[in-house]
Amino acid sequence: METLIQDIRYAFRMLYKNPSFTAVAAIALALGIGANSAIFSVVNSVLFRPLPYRDPSRLVMIWENHQQRGGPEREWASPADLRDWREHPQSFEHVAGFLGWGPTLTGRDEPEDLQGAAVSYDTFEMLGVAPALGRNFSADEDRAGAERVVVLSHGLWQRRFGSDPAIIGKSLTLSGVSATVIGVMPRGFTFPVLNKSEIFTPAGPLLATLKGCDRGCVILQVIAKLKPGVTLDAARAEMTAFSAQIAQQYPDTSDGVGTTLVPLHEQLVGDVRLAMLVLLGAVALVLLIACANVANLLLSRAAAREKEVAIRAALGASRARLIRQHLTESLVLAVIGGSLGLLLSFWMVDVLVSFAPEGTPRVGEIAIDTSVLAFTFGVAVLTGVAFGLAPALLSAKTNFNSALKEGGRDARVSSHGNRVRSALVVAEVSLALMLLVGAGLLIKSFINLQHVDPGFNAKGVLRVDVSVPGIRYSSRPLVAAFFKQLVDRVSVLPGVEAAGAVSTLPLSGGGTDTSFLIEGRPQPDANREPVSHYAKVTPDYFRAMGIKLSRGRVITDADTIDAPKVAVISETMARRYFADEDPIGKRLVFGGGKDRREIVGIVSDVKFFGLNSDARPTMYFSEQQYAERGMSLVVRTTGDPMSLAAGVRSEVQALDRDLAVSSVMPMESLVSSSLAAPRFVLLLLGVFAGAALALSVIGVYGVVSYSVVQRSHEIGVRMALGAKVSDVLKLVLRQGMTLVGGGVAVGLAGALALSRVMESLLFGVGTRDLPTFAVTAVVLAGVALGACFIPARRAAKVDPMIALRYE
Numbered sequence: 001m002e003t004l005i006q007d008i009r010y011a012f013r014m015l016y017k018n019p020s021f022t023a024v025a026a027i028a029l030a031l032g033i034g035a036n037s038a039i040f041s042v043v044n045s046v047l048f049r050p051l052p053y054r055d056p057s058r059l060v061m062i063w064e065n066h067q068q069r070g071g072p073e074r075e076w077a078s079p080a081d082l083r084d085w086r087e088h089p090q091s092f093e094h095v096a097g098f099l100g101w102g103p104t105l106t107g108r109d110e111p112e113d114l115q116g117a118a119v120s121y122d123t124f125e126m127l128g129v130a131p132a133l134g135r136n137f138s139a140d141e142d143r144a145g146a147e148r149v150v151v152l153s154h155g156l157w158q159r160r161f162g163s164d165p166a167i168i169g170k171s172l173t174l175s176g177v178s179a180t181v182i183g184v185m186p187r188g189f190t191f192p193v194l195n196k197s198e199i200f201t202p203a204g205p206l207l208a209t210l211k212g213c214d215r216g217c218v219i220l221q222v223i224a225k226l227k228p229g230v231t232l233d234a235a236r237a238e239m240t241a242f243s244a245q246i247a248q249q250y251p252d253t254s255d256g257v258g259t260t261l262v263p264l265h266e267q268l269v270g271d272v273r274l275a276m277l278v279l280l281g282a283v284a285l286v287l288l289i290a291c292a293n294v295a296n297l298l299l300s301r302a303a304a305r306e307k308e309v310a311i312r313a314a315l316g317a318s319r320a321r322l323i324r325q326h327l328t329e330s331l332v333l334a335v336i337g338g339s340l341g342l343l344l345s346f347w348m349v350d351v352l353v354s355f356a357p358e359g360t361p362r363v364g365e366i367a368i369d370t371s372v373l374a375f376t377f378g379v380a381v382l383t384g385v386a387f388g389l390a391p392a393l394l395s396a397k398t399n400f401n402s403a404l405k406e407g408g409r410d411a412r413v414s415s416h417g418n419r420v421r422s423a424l425v426v427a428e429v430s431l432a433l434m435l436l437v438g439a440g441l442l443i444k445s446f447i448n449l450q451h452v453d454p455g456f457n458a459k460g461v462l463r464v465d466v467s468v469p470g471i472r473y474s475s476r477p478l479v480a481a482f483f484k485q486l487v488d489r490v491s492v493l494p495g496v497e498a499a500g501a502v503s504t505l506p507l508s509g510g511g512t513d514t515s516f517l518i519e520g521r522p523q524p525d526a527n528r529e530p531v532s533h534y535a536k537v538t539p540d541y542f543r544a545m546g547i548k549l550s551r552g553r554v555i556t557d558a559d560t561i562d563a564p565k566v567a568v569i570s571e572t573m574a575r576r577y578f579a580d581e582d583p584i585g586k587r588l589v590f591g592g593g594k595d596r597r598e599i600v601g602i603v604s605d606v607k608f609f610g611l612n613s614d615a616r617p618t619m620y621f622s623e624q625q626y627a628e629r630g631m632s633l634v635v636r637t638t639g640d641p642m643s644l645a646a647g648v649r650s651e652v653q654a655l656d657r658d659l660a661v662s663s664v665m666p667m668e669s670l671v672s673s674s675l676a677a678p679r680f681v682l683l684l685l686g687v688f689a690g691a692a693l694a695l696s697v698i699g700v701y702g703v704v705s706y707s708v709v710q711r712s713h714e715i716g717v718r719m720a721l722g723a724k725v726s727d728v729l730k731l732v733l734r735q736g737m738t739l740v741g742g743g744v745a746v747g748l749a750g751a752l753a754l755s756r757v758m759e760s761l762l763f764g765v766g767t768r769d770l771p772t773f774a775v776t777a778v779v780l781a782g783v784a785l786g787a788c789f790i791p792a793r794r795a796a797k798v799d800p801m802i803a804l805r806y807e
Contacts, residue, residue, distance in 0.1 A: 003321075007328035014329060015336075022333070025294045029337025029383065031691065032283075032290035034344030037368075037376045039283045039684075041349050042356075043276045044375075045366040047269055051192070052365070054128020058226040060235070061193075061267045062095070064218060065243075065258035071513065071531055073260050077222050079207055080215035082120075085222065089242055091235035093227045094126035097203060097220040100194055102467060102630065103174035104660050105160070111660035113467060114156070114174075116199035117191055118206045124151075124185075126225050127192075133157075134168045134183030137202050144208030148179035153198040154187040174199075175469030176658070190364060192264060193221060209470060216253035223264060236261050252592075268361045274760055275681045282438065282688045285431045287383065289695045292424040295387035296702055298330065299421050330388020331381065338380025342368075345376070355683065357676030422739055425696075425703045429743025429784065430750055432689070432696035436776040437751035438758060439689035441765050442682040444772055448764035449675060455606030455615070456506055457546030458667035460497075462641035463505065464648050465663040467630040468656070477561060479627035482655065486633065487538050489651045495638050500541030501623065501631040506606045507674045508632075511535060516619075518577065519587040519596065530577050532569075532617040533608060536628045541620075542568075542603060544636045545667075552584045552601030559622035566622060567597040570605050573617035588619070597621065611674055612763045634667065641666040681761060693783065696743075701787040704736040708795045720800040728796040729789075736788030737781070744777050751776075 015022040050056045062085060063074040077085075082097040089095075098119040105112045121142035130136065131151060141149050150172065152161070161167050171178050179201065191197040203220075213219060226235055239259040247254045262270075269276075346368055356363050466486065473479045483501055491499040504511035515529040524530075541547075542554045550571055559566050567588055574583050583599045590597070605615035623631065637644055645664050652659050708715070715728060755767040765772070 004328070007325050008332060010325070011329040011332040015333065021297060022336075025297055025333055026337045026340060028290045028293050028695065029334060029380075030340035030344055032287035033338050033341030033376060033379055033383065034348060035283045035341075035688070035691075036287050036379055037341060037345035037372055038348035038352060039280050040375050041345065041368055041372045042352055042366050043280050044369075044371055046360070046362050047273060047276055049362075049365065049371075051265055051268070052188070052190070053192075055225070056265065057263075058093075058228075059127075059192075059264035060224050060226060060232065061262045061264055062222040062224050062239070063260040063262065065260045066256070068256035068258065069515075069531070070528065074262070076218040077220045078215050078217045079213065079220065082220055082222060084242075084246060085224070089235075089238055091226060091230045091238050092224040094122055094225040095222060096120035096123040096126050096224070097222045098123060098191075098194065099203065099206075099220050100197075101199075101201060101206065103177075103199065104467060104469060104658070105172060105174060106176075106658040106660075107173040109160075111658055112160070113465070113660045113662040114199050115194075115196045116150075116201065117194045117197040118201050118203040121202050121204075123223070126223070129186065129189055131183035132186040133165065134181070136183065142202040142204040144204055146202065146205050148174075148177055148201060148205060149182045150174070150179045151183040151185060151200045152181060153185050153200075154189065156198040157184045175467075176471035177469070188364070190362075192223065192268060195361070215250055232261060232263065272360060272677075274757075275677070278438075278758055278761065279681065279684050279688075282435055282685050285435055286688050286692050286695070287379070289428045289431050289692050289699070291383050291387040292428045293695050293699050293702070294333070296421050296424050296699055298326075298387060299424075327385065327388050331384035334380045334384030334388075337383075338376055341380075342373070342376050345372070352684075355680060357680050358673060360677075421703050421706070425699050425739045426743040426746065428696040428699045429740055429780065430745075430747035432692040433744055433747025433776060433780050434750045434754050435685070435689035435692045436780060437747075437773055438754050439682070439686045440772040440776045441755055441758065441762055441767075441769060442678070442685055444769065445762045445765045446675070446678055446682050449611050449678060452607070452611040454506060454611060454671060455547060455604050456667075458671045460637050460639075460641060461545065461667035462633075462635040462637065462644050462648065463663060463665055463667050463670060464633040464635070464645070464652075464661050465630070466501075466633055466652055466659060466661055468659065470629060473629060476627040479629055480561060480624040483538060483623060483627075483631055486651060486655060487540070489654070490633065490635055490648055491540070493635075493644060493647045493651070495644065497636045497638060498540050498544040499633065499635045500544040501538045501633045502541050502545075503536040503623070503628040503631055504608065505632045505634075505670065506545075506608055507610065507670055509609050511608055514590065517589040519589050530617075532573055532619050534619040534621060536623040536626045536631075537620050538623045538631075541634065544634045546636070547606060548604040550602040550604060552599075554601050554603065555620065555622045560624050561627075563625070565595070565597040565625050566600045568601040568603055568620040569599055570615065570618040571602060572605050572615045573619065574602050576617055611671075612678075632663070678761070678763075693780065696780075697783050697787045700736055700740060700784050701790065703739065704732060704788050705791040705794075707735060708732060708791045711795075715795055716800045725796040729792045732792035732795050733785070733788050736792070737785060740781055740784040740788075744781060747780075748773060748777065 051059070053059060061074075062077065064077055064081065065073050066075045067073050077097065079097075082095065085092070086095045096119060098117050101116040101118040103114055103116060105114055119137075121137040121139050124130065124136050132154065134151070137149065137151070140146060152167070157163060157167065167181050167184065170181050172181060173179075185200075191200070207213065210217070210219070226232070236259075239261060243254075243258045247257060349366060349368060353363060353366050356366075466483075468479060468482055473482060487499050487501055490496060511533055513531050513533050515531050517523060517529065537555055539555050539557050539559075542549065552568070554568055555566070569583060577583075578586065583602065586599050588597045588599065589595070603620070606618065607613060607615060608618070609616070633648065635641070635644055635648060642664075649661050649664070652661050715731075718731075719728065751773065752768065755762075755769075759767050
């Protein structure tokens with residue numbers, strides 16, 4: 001310990017005596033370690049940290065599987081499914097269903113639309129979370145006809161009710177229905193999947209209002225908890241057998257319908273896992289480049305300290321003792337860099353959270369915790385060993401007799417040091433090129449996404465969501481009349497060109513699919529029925545959104561509840577199901593023949609599930625014939641869309657003062673938010689690639705500069721023998737660009753492997769996009785050439801007489 005303390009004190013003295021070296025090395029390490037710690041804190045919170053529920057590894061999502069029917073692998077479940085899965089399969093300890101619920105809170109200040117969830121009574125018990133105030137739901141409250149009760153989130157309790165502890169037992173008016181508050185959830189509780197939910201109610205009374213919605217009515221999401229000792233594979237096998245049994249009992253609704261079981265953690269983070277891991281790998285590469293740079297600095301410093309090392313050896317220091325001293329200096333430097341990096345990571349985490357796209361899972365849990373501190377400490381120690389080992393070993397190989405001579409230099413060790421420095425530069429360039437290629441592919445992908453036609457014109461369009469409560473708008477004519485009046489009143493506001501409403505907005509990722517038949521065609525098997533997305537619209541919706549009419553007509557005021565039912569279809573639906581005939585005039589059959597709708601028009605395709613998704617077959621129905629209580633109003637204006645927000649809100653209040661409006665925003669914001677996730681990944685990878693480029697260029701410059709200093713005598717001899725300035729320039733540039741060329745060759749191979757990993761993050765770009773590979777290689781080589789030119793120019797200006805007296 002005494003020797004170690006001496007080494008540590010000496011390390012601090014040496015770093016203090018060389019402030020420039022210490023500052024450059026510490027800053028490089030702080031950036032690398034800080035970025036790694038910040039990204040790791042995000043990845044750890046999102047991917048690695050267990051979900052904040054009891055026994056999270058036993059929680060799974062259960063989905064209907066419609067692949068045999070040509071549908072998705074993960075489809076929502078029906079109330080009948082929930083009953084069956086709760087009663088029969090033996091693999092589960094709990095099975096709970098839930099669905100989104102958006103009541104309007106009235107009677108307190110202004111009306112407000114809330115986001116909530118209607119859940120099975122034992123959902124919170126299954127999650128292992130108890131209310132901070134009050135109690136959970138009971139089984140009696142989860143039945144048809146039960147009195148309405150609610151549990152508030154901690155955030156809603158603070159925001160709307162001032163953290164009033166007497167809120168328990170009080171009544172709230174939610175969409176015209178009185179409900180009693182029985183509990184408040186603890187601070188920080190987030191409901192899985194519907195993570196913005198701030199109010200909860202039992203699902204039973206709500207489902208009872210949906211007449212005829214039972215088997216085949218897929219409106220529920222289901223979370224189950226495996227019994228202790230039951231594996232996921234065993235539960236999957238049991239559910240497969242049980243699904244086959246249900247399909248035999250109910251062939252009309254369940255034939256070809258299976259089940260898919262997905263761990264809850266995978267369900268929540270699956271969409272962002274690859275992007276997070278790519279960013280973690282990218283920032284690790286930046287840290288490696290920073291380590292290589294610091295190692296090069298230490299190698300140059302070790303060469304300058306050869307005489308000091310020789311004197312220590314002459315005084316009795318062993319080679320092991322010398323290696324330990326150098327490693328101690330490296331570790332001290334790494335700890336300093338790690339400490340600065342940890343401080344930097346606190347700021348970087350806040351920046352990452354603020355830039356994280358909406359919907360990023362578990363974003364509220366991202367923070368610097370003990371695991372991040374342990375990670376930072378481990379990274380600091382490993383980097384200290386990594387960049388300190390090579391200089392330490394090189395110093396131990398010094399020929400002490402040669403070094404003690406005046407001006408002596410161990411040519412063998414010097415040559416070995418040059419090779420190590422050159423290898424580090426090659427590694428830096430190759431790693432930087434990998435990141436640059438990855439960033440280049442993402443840039444090209446992002447540009448492609450920006451040029452995708454969403455199927456509508458978002459410029460100048462305002463979006464406002466409005467919902468009416470079922471208690472006061474209990475019939476279809478009442479709902480249809482309200483939205484017709486609202487659209488008519490908004491249409492005459494100053495500056496409005498057109499106004500309409502739709503049940504599911506484009507790019508919202510929402511909506512429902514339904515199967516149908518085509519009148520006059522043979523009925524296919526149940527699992528081969530055509531499937532299409534659908535939405536309900538008001539007249540003038542297509543004009544307000546700028547959706548083009550291809551043939552026929554759109555929904556009009558004549559398509560009332562008493563008129564013949566009609567449908568407008570998308571071009572993709574026309575091509576897929578009416579390839580060899582004109583769909584206009586054909587009739588679509590729903591509900592076993594009870595509902596028939598004539599196709600009256602074809603409109604252009606619209607993207608509902610993201611710009612990078614394919615257009616899906618879509619049908620549009622008249623809202624007056626298929627009344628929907630929750631609609632998105634779209635208003636096209638000649639000026640700033642937000643200037644109409646107050647006017648639209650006033651018209652809603654004029655029709656019903658107890659209604660709230662939400663999601664008031666320009667449609668361009670919705671388009672922009674659909675690009676938020678790829679923009680976030682591109683931004684971070686671009687920053688890391690830029691840092692890697694800067695560090696690698698600094699590394700090239702440092703090695704070439706050091707080489708010029710070492711070869712000053714040689715350059716003087718060459719110039720004394722007649723070498724021209726251009727010859728010296730070529731000599732130095734050749735040395736630097738040889739290293740760069742080797743790094744580019746290795747980096748291209750690594751970039752090809754990286755691009756394959758990133759394939760699912762790309763859009764419209766191949767993993768072997770030659771222009772991207774070529775441009776990034778040329779850019780890197782060009783910047784590196786500039787870095788080599790500065791020391792080459794300095795070498796060409798060497799005075800031969802001075803150089804010949806060098807050492």
